[in-house]
Amino acid sequence: MKPGIVNPNAAQVRSLQKERGIVLVTALLILVVLTLLSVSMFRTFGLSERIAGNTREKQRAFHAAQSAMQYAEWWLTQGNGSAGTTCSGLLTADGTTPTTQVCNNAMTAPQTAAVPWQTSSGASLGVAYTPPGMTVAAAGQAGAYAASARFYITPLGADPADSTGNSQLYQISAMSTGGNNVAASVVQSVYSIKTGVVDAGGL
Incomplete structure (x- = not known):
């Protein structure tokens, strides 16, 4: 190259040499962003699994409590309704x-009481x-329940919807747990039992 002649590509070569460090910094920033995204996704997947497990345990507790309540309703229909003890x-x-x-001493807010139900002295309460x-x-252990389901039957008196006065109302509270006492479910029903003679017509 002759003296006094400037290479027109020299500025471009110097510019490219300066930009090589920026590529490295940009690549590192992208790598950091991808790492943060993957860590947050990993935490989300773990949280989703815990939510699914908790939902399953809550459903198991609900179904066991429903089963206990239905058994108590059936038991009342077998002529076992009374004023209670x-x-x-x-x-x-x-x-x-x-x-x-049947228990004539009503439970205090069974739907908000700690489960499994206990008396004020700490004794277990209800019917397992x-x-x-x-x-x-x-x-x-897997697939097992932490405790048996329980129910508690309380008489509520005459059914106001029955003009004959032959129907009695009973409140049935039932509870159950899932695999641990944290996943618990409490259900309630009011059940009417009618007694008396029914005329089935002439025989």
Whole structure:
């Protein structure tokens, strides 16, 4: 190259040499952003799995509580409705000689009480019922329940909708847990039992 002649590409070569460091910084920034995205996605997947597990346990607790409530309703229809007695402990509806009873001392807010239900002195309360196919294991093994379902029957008096006065209302509260006591469900129903003679017509 002759002296005094300027290479027109020299400025472009110097510019490219300066920009090589910017490519490295840009690549590092993109790598950091991708790392943050992947970490947040990993946390989201873990959270989704925990939510799914909790939902499953809540559904298991709900179905077991429903089963206990339906058993209590059936038990009332077998001629077991009464004014009730004072209940202060845990009975069982399981086995060949179930000891289910109507309790005339109503529970205080069973839907908000800690589960499993207890008396003020710490004794277990209600009637324990283990639905068919339910496995109870306190250790919380897979597919098992932390405790048996329970129900509590309270008389509410005459049914105002029955003009004959032959119907009695009963409140049934039932609770159950899932694999642990955290996943719990409490259900309630008001059940009407009608007694008396029904004229089926001339025989």
